[in-house]
Amino acid sequence: MGITKTEHFTEDQNELAILAKAIGHPARIAIIQHLIKVNSCVCGDIVNELPLAQPTVSQHLKELKNAGLIKGSFEGNAICYCLDEVGFNKIRGFLQHVDTYLENRKNQCC
Amino acid sequence: MGITKTEHFTEDQNELAILAKAIGHPARIAIIQHLIKVNSCVCGDIVNELPLAQPTVSQHLKELKNAGLIKGSFEGNAICYCLDEVGFNKIRGFLQHVDTYLENRKNQCC
DNA sequence: TATTTATATTGCAATATTACGATATACTGA
């Protein structure tokens, strides 16, 4: 049905899913990587960095912002975007949990 | 268009996106968490753990498997699923990159 | 004020995802 049964899962599970889904697009990976590469907030040139039209990029930025993975502030005419720790901290918690388990797991049969 | 312009992005970006997208659903988060919780491979009871019908769960397991996040092996009648390091290692690399950046970043203006 | 520049929003078409009933497959044990 294309509709996720959100209400059947915990708040934690839904939040993690939203974060991972936001990362789950190559354009949004590219945006994150670019923000790291230039080591600063980026005002305006993200559109030029991506092989997508301006409205599409704007939409991807909006999704990253909604998920808490980037934040933006007005810088006169333009808008400055940079990574937001808030979202990444939540994902880090989950993945550290997984990684710790993988390092120590017993009873592996596969 | 609902179609991702995969060819315009790097192989690395596409692969990371596929992994993150696979994690990006609460049912699949729940599957991963359950595999960690029981600390062993799980033969059969995953369907009972989730509030979804058997074909739906089967589909989610398939997606996790395709992404390299779980692996399964036949155990007689049933199938054993457990976490697969391969996929998680790739995501870890990306997120460590992000986390290292966040800890050390300069020039923050937002 | 009018123009330019930067970004967001709207509307829509194409495609993808989610969910599940029905059914198929495949192994086990009687």
Add this chain to the structure above:
DNA sequence: TCAGTATATCGTAATATTGCAATATAAATA
């Protein structure tokens, strides 16, 4: 062999996502 159990696949409906042209908004500057 046959029934029972476990899982996968098919088909399909509902909804979500992706992408972009057109357009709107808003600040900067001439």
